[in-house]
Amino acid sequence: MSETTEEKPNTKYRTYVLIVLTIVYMFNFIDRQIIGILSPFIKADLGLTDAQLGFLKGFAFALFYTIMGIPIAWLADRFNRVTIVSVSLALWSAFTAASGVAANYTQLALARIGVGVGEAGGSPPSHSMISDFYSKEERAGALAIYSLGIPFGIMMAYFASAFLLGGGLGENTGGWRTVMILLGIPGVLFALIVKLTIKEPVRAKAPSSGTEAKVNLSSPFVLIAAVSFVSVVIGLVFSILYWAPISSIQLGFMSLPGWMSLIGTLTLIFSLYQLVFVQDFYPPVKTLLSIPSWWGMCMGIAWVSFATYAVGAWGIDYVSRAFPDADLIRFLVIFGIINGTTYAGGTWFGGYLTDKMGKKDKGAYAFVPAVGVLIAIPVLVYSMWTGSLVIHVACIAVFLFVLGFYLGPSFSVAQTLAPVNVRAMSTALFFFILNIIALGGGPTFVGLMSDALLQANGDETQSLRIAMTFLAVPMVISLIAFYWTSKKLPEDWIKAEERNRDGAS
Numbered sequence: 001m002s003e004t005t006e007e008k009p010n011t012k013y014r015t016y017v018l019i020v021l022t023i024v025y026m027f028n029f030i031d032r033q034i035i036g037i038l039s040p041f042i043k044a045d046l047g048l049t050d051a052q053l054g055f056l057k058g059f060a061f062a063l064f065y066t067i068m069g070i071p072i073a074w075l076a077d078r079f080n081r082v083t084i085v086s087v088s089l090a091l092w093s094a095f096t097a098a099s100g101v102a103a104n105y106t107q108l109a110l111a112r113i114g115v116g117v118g119e120a121g122g123s124p125p126s127h128s129m130i131s132d133f134y135s136k137e138e139r140a141g142a143l144a145i146y147s148l149g150i151p152f153g154i155m156m157a158y159f160a161s162a163f164l165l166g167g168g169l170g171e172n173t174g175g176w177r178t179v180m181i182l183l184g185i186p187g188v189l190f191a192l193i194v195k196l197t198i199k200e201p202v203r204a205k206a207p208s209s210g211t212e213a214k215v216n217l218s219s220p221f222v223l224i225a226a227v228s229f230v231s232v233v234i235g236l237v238f239s240i241l242y243w244a245p246i247s248s249i250q251l252g253f254m255s256l257p258g259w260m261s262l263i264g265t266l267t268l269i270f271s272l273y274q275l276v277f278v279q280d281f282y283p284p285v286k287t288l289l290s291i292p293s294w295w296g297m298c299m300g301i302a303w304v305s306f307a308t309y310a311v312g313a314w315g316i317d318y319v320s321r322a323f324p325d326a327d328l329i330r331f332l333v334i335f336g337i338i339n340g341t342t343y344a345g346g347t348w349f350g351g352y353l354t355d356k357m358g359k360k361d362k363g364a365y366a367f368v369p370a371v372g373v374l375i376a377i378p379v380l381v382y383s384m385w386t387g388s389l390v391i392h393v394a395c396i397a398v399f400l401f402v403l404g405f406y407l408g409p410s411f412s413v414a415q416t417l418a419p420v421n422v423r424a425m426s427t428a429l430f431f432f433i434l435n436i437i438a439l440g441g442g443p444t445f446v447g448l449m450s451d452a453l454l455q456a457n458g459d460e461t462q463s464l465r466i467a468m469t470f471l472a473v474p475m476v477i478s479l480i481a482f483y484w485t486s487k488k489l490p491e492d493w494i495k496a497e498e499r500n501r502d503g504a505s
Helices: 011-037 039-046 050-057 059-076 081-099 105-119 123-133 139-147 149-166 175-197 220-242 256-278 283-289 292-322 328-358 364-385 389-416 420-437 442-457 460-469 472-499
Strands: none
Touching (some): 011 050, 011 105, 011 149, 011 175, 039 292, 139 149, 139 328, 139 389, 149 389, 292 364, 292 420, 292 460, 364 389, 389 420, 442 460
Protein backbone atom coordinates (compact mmCIF):
# COMPACT_ATOMS: atom_id res chain seq x y z
CA MET A 1 0.00 0.00 0.00
CA SER A 2 1.00 3.62 -0.35
CA GLU A 3 2.82 5.70 2.18
CA THR A 4 0.67 8.20 4.07
CA THR A 5 1.22 11.35 6.03
CA GLU A 6 0.91 11.01 9.77
CA GLU A 7 -1.59 13.82 10.32
CA LYS A 8 -4.11 15.84 8.41
CA PRO A 9 -2.27 18.46 6.29
CA ASN A 10 -2.70 22.13 7.14
CA THR A 11 -4.56 24.60 4.96
CA LYS A 12 -1.44 26.03 3.31
CA TYR A 13 -0.16 22.61 2.34
CA ARG A 14 -3.44 21.37 0.91
CA THR A 15 -3.72 24.64 -1.07
CA TYR A 16 -0.23 24.04 -2.43
CA VAL A 17 -1.17 20.51 -3.48
CA LEU A 18 -4.34 21.79 -5.15
CA ILE A 19 -2.33 24.38 -7.10
CA VAL A 20 0.25 21.81 -8.21
CA LEU A 21 -2.43 19.35 -9.33
CA THR A 22 -4.18 22.18 -11.19
CA ILE A 23 -0.94 22.94 -13.03
CA VAL A 24 -0.67 19.24 -13.92
CA TYR A 25 -4.20 19.48 -15.32
CA MET A 26 -3.08 22.55 -17.28
CA PHE A 27 -0.37 20.46 -18.94
CA ASN A 28 -3.05 17.86 -19.63
CA PHE A 29 -5.09 20.32 -21.67
CA ILE A 30 -2.12 22.03 -23.28
CA ASP A 31 -1.11 18.71 -24.76
CA ARG A 32 -4.71 17.72 -25.53
CA GLN A 33 -5.74 21.01 -27.17
CA ILE A 34 -2.61 21.76 -29.15
CA ILE A 35 -3.47 19.52 -32.09
CA GLY A 36 -6.75 21.40 -32.60
CA ILE A 37 -4.98 24.75 -32.51
CA LEU A 38 -2.32 23.64 -34.98
CA SER A 39 -4.85 21.80 -37.14
CA PRO A 40 -4.68 24.08 -40.22
CA PHE A 41 -0.88 23.84 -40.27
CA ILE A 42 -0.88 20.06 -39.78
CA LYS A 43 -3.47 19.63 -42.54
CA ALA A 44 -1.39 21.68 -44.97
CA ASP A 45 1.87 19.93 -44.07
CA LEU A 46 0.66 16.32 -44.12
CA GLY A 47 -2.20 16.69 -46.60
CA LEU A 48 -4.88 15.26 -44.29
CA THR A 49 -8.66 15.19 -44.75
CA ASP A 50 -11.16 16.52 -42.20
CA ALA A 51 -12.06 12.92 -41.33
CA GLN A 52 -8.43 12.08 -40.57
CA LEU A 53 -8.02 15.26 -38.52
CA GLY A 54 -11.20 14.46 -36.61
CA PHE A 55 -9.88 10.98 -35.85
CA LEU A 56 -6.59 12.42 -34.54
CA LYS A 57 -8.35 15.06 -32.41
CA GLY A 58 -10.96 12.67 -31.08
CA PHE A 59 -11.13 8.91 -31.35
CA ALA A 60 -7.41 8.03 -31.59
CA PHE A 61 -6.74 9.86 -28.35
CA ALA A 62 -9.99 9.29 -26.49
CA LEU A 63 -10.37 5.52 -26.72
CA PHE A 64 -6.97 4.70 -25.23
CA TYR A 65 -7.32 7.54 -22.72
CA THR A 66 -10.59 6.14 -21.43
CA ILE A 67 -9.72 2.44 -21.55
CA MET A 68 -6.43 2.90 -19.70
CA GLY A 69 -8.09 5.13 -17.11
CA ILE A 70 -9.92 2.21 -15.47
CA PRO A 71 -6.92 -0.04 -14.63
CA ILE A 72 -4.91 3.03 -13.61
CA ALA A 73 -7.74 4.13 -11.30
CA TRP A 74 -7.82 0.62 -9.80
CA LEU A 75 -4.13 1.10 -8.95
CA ALA A 76 -4.77 4.63 -7.65
CA ASP A 77 -7.33 3.32 -5.14
CA ARG A 78 -4.59 1.05 -3.72
CA PHE A 79 -1.13 2.47 -4.34
CA ASN A 80 0.78 5.76 -4.34
CA ARG A 81 -1.26 8.32 -6.27
CA VAL A 82 1.52 10.91 -6.38
CA THR A 83 3.78 8.48 -8.23
CA ILE A 84 1.01 7.64 -10.68
CA VAL A 85 0.35 11.32 -11.46
CA SER A 86 4.03 12.22 -11.88
CA VAL A 87 4.83 9.24 -14.13
CA SER A 88 1.72 9.88 -16.21
CA LEU A 89 2.61 13.56 -16.66
CA ALA A 90 6.12 12.68 -17.84
CA LEU A 91 4.72 10.08 -20.25
CA TRP A 92 2.09 12.19 -21.98
CA SER A 93 4.43 15.19 -22.21
CA ALA A 94 7.11 13.05 -23.84
CA PHE A 95 4.62 11.79 -26.43
CA THR A 96 3.51 15.36 -27.15
CA ALA A 97 7.12 16.22 -27.93
CA ALA A 98 7.35 13.05 -30.04
CA SER A 99 4.35 14.26 -32.08
CA GLY A 100 6.58 17.03 -33.37
CA VAL A 101 8.85 14.58 -35.18
CA ALA A 102 6.03 12.57 -36.78
CA ALA A 103 6.66 12.30 -40.51
CA ASN A 104 3.19 11.13 -41.55
CA TYR A 105 -0.38 10.54 -40.43
CA THR A 106 0.32 7.08 -38.97
CA GLN A 107 3.20 8.24 -36.78
CA LEU A 108 1.19 11.21 -35.54
CA ALA A 109 -1.77 8.93 -34.73
CA LEU A 110 0.45 6.59 -32.71
CA ALA A 111 1.94 9.55 -30.83
CA ARG A 112 -1.58 10.74 -30.01
CA ILE A 113 -2.37 7.28 -28.64
CA GLY A 114 0.68 7.63 -26.40
CA VAL A 115 -0.57 10.99 -25.15
CA GLY A 116 -3.94 9.40 -24.40
CA VAL A 117 -2.40 6.52 -22.46
CA GLY A 118 -0.34 8.94 -20.37
CA GLU A 119 -3.19 11.35 -19.63
CA ALA A 120 -5.30 8.45 -18.35
CA GLY A 121 -3.28 8.57 -15.13
CA GLY A 122 -3.86 12.25 -14.43
CA SER A 123 -7.36 13.08 -13.20
CA PRO A 124 -8.58 9.93 -11.35
CA PRO A 125 -5.80 9.93 -8.73
CA SER A 126 -5.86 13.75 -8.58
CA HIS A 127 -9.60 13.82 -7.86
CA SER A 128 -9.11 11.15 -5.22
CA MET A 129 -6.38 13.13 -3.46
CA ILE A 130 -8.37 16.37 -3.54
CA SER A 131 -11.34 14.56 -2.01
CA ASP A 132 -9.11 13.40 0.86
CA PHE A 133 -8.04 17.00 1.50
CA TYR A 134 -11.48 18.67 1.20
CA SER A 135 -14.82 17.79 2.82
CA LYS A 136 -17.90 17.20 0.69
CA GLU A 137 -19.14 20.72 1.53
CA GLU A 138 -15.92 22.22 0.09
CA ARG A 139 -15.44 19.76 -2.73
CA ALA A 140 -17.28 21.54 -5.57
CA GLY A 141 -15.21 24.67 -4.99
CA ALA A 142 -11.92 22.74 -4.76
CA LEU A 143 -12.66 20.71 -7.88
CA ALA A 144 -13.78 23.87 -9.67
CA ILE A 145 -10.33 25.35 -8.93
CA TYR A 146 -8.75 22.12 -10.16
CA SER A 147 -10.92 22.36 -13.27
CA LEU A 148 -9.40 25.78 -13.99
CA GLY A 149 -6.59 23.70 -15.43
CA ILE A 150 -8.83 23.27 -18.48
CA PRO A 151 -9.27 26.94 -19.49
CA PHE A 152 -5.80 27.96 -18.30
CA GLY A 153 -4.22 25.02 -20.14
CA ILE A 154 -6.11 25.87 -23.32
CA MET A 155 -5.13 29.53 -22.91
CA MET A 156 -1.45 28.65 -22.55
CA ALA A 157 -1.65 26.41 -25.62
CA TYR A 158 -3.07 29.30 -27.66
CA PHE A 159 -0.54 31.81 -26.31
CA ALA A 160 2.44 29.51 -26.90
CA SER A 161 1.26 28.69 -30.42
CA ALA A 162 0.74 32.38 -31.25
CA PHE A 163 4.13 33.35 -29.81
CA LEU A 164 6.06 30.62 -31.58
CA LEU A 165 4.21 30.77 -34.88
CA GLY A 166 4.17 34.57 -34.82
CA GLY A 167 7.93 34.53 -34.30
CA GLY A 168 8.50 33.15 -37.77
CA LEU A 169 7.50 29.51 -37.48
CA GLY A 170 4.15 30.31 -39.07
CA GLU A 171 5.90 31.19 -42.33
CA ASN A 172 6.28 27.49 -43.10
CA THR A 173 3.77 24.69 -42.58
CA GLY A 174 6.29 22.62 -40.61
CA GLY A 175 6.44 25.16 -37.78
CA TRP A 176 3.83 23.21 -35.85
CA ARG A 177 6.47 20.56 -35.13
CA THR A 178 8.62 22.94 -33.10
CA VAL A 179 5.56 24.05 -31.13
CA MET A 180 4.78 20.43 -30.21
CA ILE A 181 8.33 19.74 -29.06
CA LEU A 182 8.68 22.92 -27.00
CA LEU A 183 5.32 22.40 -25.28
CA GLY A 184 6.07 18.77 -24.40
CA ILE A 185 9.41 19.22 -22.65
CA PRO A 186 8.25 21.38 -19.65
CA GLY A 187 5.75 18.73 -18.57
CA VAL A 188 8.52 16.16 -18.22
CA LEU A 189 10.43 18.52 -15.94
CA PHE A 190 7.38 19.46 -13.87
CA ALA A 191 6.73 15.77 -13.20
CA LEU A 192 9.85 15.79 -10.99
CA ILE A 193 8.45 18.69 -8.93
CA VAL A 194 5.23 16.75 -8.37
CA LYS A 195 7.04 13.66 -7.16
CA LEU A 196 9.53 15.50 -4.93
CA THR A 197 7.23 18.01 -3.22
CA ILE A 198 3.93 16.17 -2.62
CA LYS A 199 3.38 13.41 -0.07
CA GLU A 200 0.70 10.77 -0.46
CA PRO A 201 -2.31 12.01 1.60
CA VAL A 202 -4.10 9.94 4.21
CA ARG A 203 -7.00 8.15 2.55
CA ALA A 204 -10.54 8.48 3.82
CA LYS A 205 -11.54 5.47 5.90
CA ALA A 206 -13.85 3.08 4.09
CA PRO A 207 -16.95 1.97 6.04
CA SER A 208 -16.69 -1.49 7.57
CA SER A 209 -19.82 -3.08 6.17
CA GLY A 210 -20.69 -5.84 3.77
CA THR A 211 -19.43 -3.87 0.78
CA GLU A 212 -15.67 -4.14 1.25
CA ALA A 213 -13.62 -3.93 -1.94
CA LYS A 214 -12.96 -7.64 -2.27
CA VAL A 215 -11.83 -8.75 -5.71
CA ASN A 216 -12.23 -12.30 -6.99
CA LEU A 217 -9.48 -12.81 -9.57
CA SER A 218 -10.41 -16.45 -10.19
CA SER A 219 -13.41 -15.63 -12.40
CA PRO A 220 -13.01 -16.78 -16.04
CA PHE A 221 -14.41 -13.43 -17.13
CA VAL A 222 -11.19 -11.80 -15.90
CA LEU A 223 -9.28 -13.68 -18.59
CA ILE A 224 -11.96 -12.96 -21.18
CA ALA A 225 -11.83 -9.25 -20.33
CA ALA A 226 -8.02 -9.23 -20.59
CA VAL A 227 -8.02 -10.99 -23.98
CA SER A 228 -10.77 -8.66 -25.23
CA PHE A 229 -8.80 -5.62 -24.13
CA VAL A 230 -5.68 -6.83 -25.98
CA SER A 231 -7.82 -7.48 -29.07
CA VAL A 232 -9.18 -3.95 -28.98
CA VAL A 233 -5.70 -2.44 -28.66
CA ILE A 234 -4.15 -4.53 -31.45
CA GLY A 235 -7.13 -3.97 -33.73
CA LEU A 236 -7.05 -0.21 -33.24
CA VAL A 237 -3.30 0.09 -33.76
CA PHE A 238 -3.47 -1.81 -37.05
CA SER A 239 -6.62 0.09 -38.02
CA ILE A 240 -4.70 3.34 -37.62
CA LEU A 241 -1.76 1.96 -39.58
CA TYR A 242 -3.99 1.16 -42.55
CA TRP A 243 -6.66 3.83 -41.94
CA ALA A 244 -9.43 1.23 -41.68
CA PRO A 245 -11.91 2.27 -38.95
CA ILE A 246 -13.76 4.93 -40.94
CA SER A 247 -12.89 4.57 -44.61
CA SER A 248 -13.73 0.84 -44.65
CA ILE A 249 -17.11 1.45 -43.00
CA GLN A 250 -17.87 4.06 -45.66
CA LEU A 251 -17.24 1.37 -48.28
CA GLY A 252 -19.75 -0.92 -46.57
CA PHE A 253 -17.44 -3.49 -45.00
CA MET A 254 -14.97 -3.87 -42.15
CA SER A 255 -11.30 -4.77 -42.29
CA LEU A 256 -9.86 -7.52 -40.08
CA PRO A 257 -8.42 -4.98 -37.59
CA GLY A 258 -11.78 -3.23 -37.54
CA TRP A 259 -13.56 -6.49 -36.74
CA MET A 260 -11.00 -7.23 -34.00
CA SER A 261 -11.72 -3.87 -32.39
CA LEU A 262 -15.50 -4.19 -32.69
CA ILE A 263 -15.77 -7.76 -31.42
CA GLY A 264 -13.19 -7.10 -28.70
CA THR A 265 -15.12 -4.04 -27.50
CA LEU A 266 -18.44 -5.91 -27.35
CA THR A 267 -16.85 -8.86 -25.56
CA LEU A 268 -15.11 -6.55 -23.11
CA ILE A 269 -18.39 -4.80 -22.28
CA PHE A 270 -20.15 -8.15 -21.78
CA SER A 271 -17.40 -9.56 -19.55
CA LEU A 272 -17.29 -6.39 -17.43
CA TYR A 273 -21.07 -6.55 -17.04
CA GLN A 274 -20.77 -10.16 -15.84
CA LEU A 275 -18.01 -9.28 -13.37
CA VAL A 276 -19.65 -6.19 -11.88
CA PHE A 277 -23.38 -6.90 -11.91
CA VAL A 278 -23.65 -10.69 -12.00
CA GLN A 279 -20.68 -11.98 -9.99
CA ASP A 280 -20.07 -9.01 -7.67
CA PHE A 281 -16.43 -9.07 -8.74
CA TYR A 282 -15.92 -5.65 -7.14
CA PRO A 283 -18.94 -4.75 -4.90
CA PRO A 284 -18.24 -1.00 -4.44
CA VAL A 285 -18.32 -0.46 -8.21
CA LYS A 286 -21.69 -2.19 -8.41
CA THR A 287 -22.91 0.17 -5.69
CA LEU A 288 -21.55 3.16 -7.59
CA LEU A 289 -23.17 2.19 -10.88
CA SER A 290 -26.54 1.67 -9.22
CA ILE A 291 -26.85 5.37 -8.28
CA PRO A 292 -29.27 7.18 -10.66
CA SER A 293 -27.79 10.65 -10.07
CA TRP A 294 -24.29 9.43 -10.88
CA TRP A 295 -25.52 8.34 -14.29
CA GLY A 296 -27.53 11.53 -14.75
CA MET A 297 -24.53 13.78 -14.09
CA CYS A 298 -22.39 11.55 -16.28
CA MET A 299 -24.80 11.85 -19.22
CA GLY A 300 -25.17 15.58 -18.66
CA ILE A 301 -21.45 16.31 -18.76
CA ALA A 302 -20.82 13.77 -21.54
CA TRP A 303 -23.24 15.24 -24.07
CA VAL A 304 -22.44 18.89 -23.39
CA SER A 305 -18.73 18.04 -23.60
CA PHE A 306 -19.47 16.42 -26.97
CA ALA A 307 -20.14 19.96 -28.20
CA THR A 308 -17.41 21.63 -26.14
CA TYR A 309 -14.63 19.36 -27.39
CA ALA A 310 -15.83 19.72 -30.98
CA VAL A 311 -15.85 23.52 -30.78
CA GLY A 312 -12.39 23.49 -29.23
CA ALA A 313 -11.03 21.11 -31.86
CA TRP A 314 -12.55 22.82 -34.89
CA GLY A 315 -12.81 26.47 -33.80
CA ILE A 316 -9.57 27.57 -35.47
CA ASP A 317 -10.41 25.66 -38.65
CA TYR A 318 -13.81 27.37 -38.77
CA VAL A 319 -12.36 30.87 -38.36
CA SER A 320 -9.68 30.23 -40.99
CA ARG A 321 -12.40 29.20 -43.48
CA ALA A 322 -15.32 31.49 -42.59
CA PHE A 323 -13.12 34.57 -42.14
CA PRO A 324 -10.14 34.02 -44.49
CA ASP A 325 -8.94 37.62 -44.13
CA ALA A 326 -8.57 37.31 -40.34
CA ASP A 327 -5.07 37.38 -38.84
CA LEU A 328 -4.88 33.81 -37.55
CA ILE A 329 -1.96 34.48 -35.19
CA ARG A 330 -3.81 37.41 -33.63
CA PHE A 331 -6.91 35.29 -33.30
CA LEU A 332 -4.93 32.65 -31.39
CA VAL A 333 -4.09 35.30 -28.79
CA ILE A 334 -7.70 36.48 -28.60
CA PHE A 335 -9.03 32.95 -28.21
CA GLY A 336 -6.42 32.26 -25.53
CA ILE A 337 -7.57 35.32 -23.59
CA ILE A 338 -11.19 34.21 -23.88
CA ASN A 339 -10.40 30.77 -22.47
CA GLY A 340 -8.31 32.23 -19.66
CA THR A 341 -10.98 34.74 -18.63
CA THR A 342 -14.53 33.77 -19.59
CA TYR A 343 -14.13 29.97 -19.43
CA ALA A 344 -12.06 30.20 -16.26
CA GLY A 345 -14.48 32.75 -14.78
CA GLY A 346 -17.46 30.55 -15.56
CA THR A 347 -15.73 27.54 -14.03
CA TRP A 348 -14.97 29.39 -10.80
CA PHE A 349 -18.41 31.03 -10.67
CA GLY A 350 -20.18 27.72 -11.28
CA GLY A 351 -18.34 26.09 -8.38
CA TYR A 352 -18.93 29.06 -6.08
CA LEU A 353 -22.62 29.36 -6.95
CA THR A 354 -23.19 25.63 -6.57
CA ASP A 355 -21.51 25.44 -3.15
CA LYS A 356 -23.64 28.41 -2.02
CA MET A 357 -26.97 27.14 -3.40
CA GLY A 358 -26.15 23.55 -2.51
CA LYS A 359 -26.28 24.33 1.21
CA LYS A 360 -30.06 24.62 0.86
CA ASP A 361 -30.77 22.29 -2.06
CA LYS A 362 -28.39 19.56 -3.27
CA GLY A 363 -30.23 19.60 -6.60
CA ALA A 364 -28.28 22.80 -7.35
CA TYR A 365 -25.29 20.63 -8.28
CA ALA A 366 -27.20 19.65 -11.42
CA PHE A 367 -29.53 22.65 -11.80
CA VAL A 368 -26.69 25.20 -12.15
CA PRO A 369 -25.10 23.23 -15.02
CA ALA A 370 -28.55 22.92 -16.65
CA VAL A 371 -28.95 26.71 -16.67
CA GLY A 372 -25.53 27.07 -18.29
CA VAL A 373 -26.36 24.60 -21.06
CA LEU A 374 -29.75 26.26 -21.67
CA ILE A 375 -28.06 29.61 -22.35
CA ALA A 376 -25.24 28.05 -24.41
CA ILE A 377 -27.42 26.32 -27.03
CA PRO A 378 -28.79 29.39 -28.90
CA VAL A 379 -25.50 31.24 -28.44
CA LEU A 380 -23.54 28.48 -30.19
CA VAL A 381 -26.00 28.23 -33.09
CA TYR A 382 -25.93 31.99 -33.68
CA SER A 383 -22.13 32.07 -33.54
CA MET A 384 -21.96 29.69 -36.50
CA TRP A 385 -24.21 31.80 -38.75
CA THR A 386 -23.15 35.37 -38.03
CA GLY A 387 -21.15 37.08 -40.75
CA SER A 388 -19.19 39.15 -38.24
CA LEU A 389 -15.95 37.87 -36.71
CA VAL A 390 -16.42 40.20 -33.73
CA ILE A 391 -19.89 38.80 -32.98
CA HIS A 392 -18.61 35.25 -33.48
CA VAL A 393 -15.85 35.81 -30.93
CA ALA A 394 -18.29 37.44 -28.48
CA CYS A 395 -20.68 34.48 -28.80
CA ILE A 396 -17.88 31.99 -28.18
CA ALA A 397 -16.90 33.97 -25.06
CA VAL A 398 -20.46 33.72 -23.68
CA PHE A 399 -20.64 30.06 -24.71
CA LEU A 400 -17.48 29.21 -22.77
CA PHE A 401 -18.49 31.22 -19.69
CA VAL A 402 -21.83 29.47 -19.16
CA LEU A 403 -20.44 26.03 -19.99
CA GLY A 404 -17.82 26.48 -17.29
CA PHE A 405 -20.67 26.10 -14.77
CA TYR A 406 -20.81 22.31 -15.05
CA LEU A 407 -17.19 21.36 -14.35
CA GLY A 408 -16.86 21.74 -10.56
CA PRO A 409 -20.37 20.49 -9.67
CA SER A 410 -20.15 17.44 -11.95
CA PHE A 411 -16.79 16.27 -10.63
CA SER A 412 -17.87 16.98 -7.06
CA VAL A 413 -20.94 14.76 -7.44
CA ALA A 414 -18.81 11.97 -8.94
CA GLN A 415 -16.69 12.01 -5.77
CA THR A 416 -19.42 12.62 -3.19
CA LEU A 417 -21.74 9.86 -4.39
CA ALA A 418 -18.95 7.29 -4.66
CA PRO A 419 -18.09 4.82 -1.89
CA VAL A 420 -14.88 6.17 -0.36
CA ASN A 421 -12.79 3.20 -1.47
CA VAL A 422 -13.56 3.73 -5.17
CA ARG A 423 -13.25 7.48 -5.57
CA ALA A 424 -10.51 7.26 -8.18
CA MET A 425 -12.50 4.55 -9.95
CA SER A 426 -15.58 6.79 -9.91
CA THR A 427 -13.68 9.51 -11.74
CA ALA A 428 -12.18 6.99 -14.18
CA LEU A 429 -15.59 5.52 -15.03
CA PHE A 430 -16.99 9.06 -15.30
CA PHE A 431 -14.22 9.94 -17.74
CA PHE A 432 -14.57 6.62 -19.58
CA ILE A 433 -18.19 7.35 -20.48
CA LEU A 434 -17.63 11.08 -20.86
CA ASN A 435 -14.68 10.82 -23.21
CA ILE A 436 -15.87 7.93 -25.33
CA ILE A 437 -18.98 10.01 -26.07
CA ALA A 438 -17.49 13.50 -25.99
CA LEU A 439 -13.78 13.51 -26.73
CA GLY A 440 -13.97 10.51 -29.03
CA GLY A 441 -17.30 11.44 -30.61
CA GLY A 442 -17.42 15.24 -30.83
CA PRO A 443 -14.37 16.10 -32.97
CA THR A 444 -14.70 12.87 -34.96
CA PHE A 445 -18.40 13.49 -35.69
CA VAL A 446 -17.75 17.02 -36.95
CA GLY A 447 -14.88 15.83 -39.17
CA LEU A 448 -16.91 13.01 -40.70
CA MET A 449 -20.03 15.13 -41.21
CA SER A 450 -18.00 17.96 -42.71
CA ASP A 451 -16.34 15.58 -45.20
CA ALA A 452 -19.71 14.03 -46.11
CA LEU A 453 -21.32 17.44 -46.68
CA LEU A 454 -18.30 18.59 -48.68
CA GLN A 455 -18.86 15.77 -51.14
CA ALA A 456 -22.47 16.93 -51.52
CA ASN A 457 -22.03 20.69 -51.84
CA GLY A 458 -18.34 21.27 -52.49
CA ASP A 459 -18.18 24.15 -49.98
CA GLU A 460 -15.65 23.57 -47.18
CA THR A 461 -16.86 26.46 -45.05
CA GLN A 462 -20.57 25.67 -45.31
CA SER A 463 -19.95 21.98 -44.62
CA LEU A 464 -18.08 22.73 -41.39
CA ARG A 465 -20.66 25.35 -40.36
CA ILE A 466 -23.58 22.91 -40.71
CA ALA A 467 -21.68 20.14 -38.91
CA MET A 468 -20.97 22.41 -35.95
CA THR A 469 -24.57 23.69 -35.86
CA PHE A 470 -25.72 20.09 -35.32
CA LEU A 471 -23.88 20.18 -31.98
CA ALA A 472 -27.05 21.77 -30.55
CA VAL A 473 -28.65 18.30 -30.55
CA PRO A 474 -26.33 16.64 -27.98
CA MET A 475 -26.54 19.82 -25.91
CA VAL A 476 -30.33 19.42 -25.67
CA ILE A 477 -29.77 15.84 -24.45
CA SER A 478 -27.38 17.23 -21.82
CA LEU A 479 -29.92 19.82 -20.69
CA ILE A 480 -32.55 17.13 -20.14
CA ALA A 481 -30.07 14.92 -18.23
CA PHE A 482 -28.96 17.72 -15.89
CA TYR A 483 -32.52 18.83 -15.15
CA TRP A 484 -33.65 15.26 -14.44
CA THR A 485 -30.67 14.77 -12.14
CA SER A 486 -31.49 17.95 -10.20
CA LYS A 487 -34.69 16.21 -9.06
CA LYS A 488 -33.02 12.91 -8.13
CA LEU A 489 -29.82 14.17 -6.55
CA PRO A 490 -31.05 15.23 -3.07
CA GLU A 491 -32.26 11.70 -2.29
CA ASP A 492 -29.09 10.04 -3.64
CA TRP A 493 -26.92 12.54 -1.71
CA ILE A 494 -28.56 11.50 1.57
CA LYS A 495 -28.06 7.82 0.76
CA ALA A 496 -24.38 8.47 0.00
CA GLU A 497 -23.92 10.19 3.37
CA GLU A 498 -25.51 7.23 5.14
CA ARG A 499 -23.36 4.77 3.19
CA ASN A 500 -20.14 6.59 4.04
CA ARG A 501 -21.08 7.56 7.59
CA ASP A 502 -18.58 5.21 9.17
CA GLY A 503 -15.72 6.64 7.12
CA ALA A 504 -14.36 10.11 6.48
CA SER A 505 -16.03 11.62 3.44
